[in-house]
Amino acid sequence: EIVLTQSPGTLSLSLGERATLSCRASQSLDGNYLAWYQFKPGQAPRLLISGASIRATGIPDRFSGGGSGTDFTLTISRLQPEDFAVYFCQQYLSSVLTFGGGTKVEIK
Amino acid sequence: QVQLVQSGAEVKKPGSSVRVSCKTSRDNFNKFAVNWVRQAPRHGLEWMGGFMPSYKTANYAPKFHGRATFTADESTATVYMELDSLGSEDTALYYCATSRSFGVTFDHWGQGTLVTVSS
16 A cells, blocks of 8 residues: 655645645655645535646646655645645555545644 | 535444435436545545446445445436444545546545444
8 A cells, every 4th residue: 555644744824825735655656646635624625636736627826736756745836715724645556545644734 | 517415414323334325417427436535533534445337336445345335326316335334433524526437536526424433
């Protein structure tokens, strides 16, 4: 099973600041089979990024994904009020799909 | 836009079973796989497996093989997840989510169904 480790656990930032979230895989994800999701309480989760860097339909361009191999990042360039949430990465290289432990982005 | 509507919260006794439903539209029913992902306090997010209505085929994660069963009712465009032999560790928020096929990303999600296992 591929283990994904996300850091930091919590990120405390102000509106307009830049958020950088990390996701490290226990083995190389080859063709960058990594996705990012946004979770908010009481709402349906949302796919943000697939293929490590491809924004899903309707996702604002302040969200960007990067990285390759075992190290990936999600960057939110200028935090908006609606961006405070929990973010998870997910790998789909292996037939057993796994998620990271999540990073909570909270208002400082 | 793909919308998924899940059934309401459940409270179950240890050792019993639970069935959670996920309803989509007739237009979308055979276009996607429907996956089940749960979020439990001590286990984070876990993919339980998926069901492809168009092929009536299920793909279970090893941890849930033999204890989870996925089915579908085409007449109501609803996919079901049944989990047997419930224990306290099964207390979680259960989501359904679509994917283009097995083993890829989860493109659209339901709102989640809270299942509480308590004596």
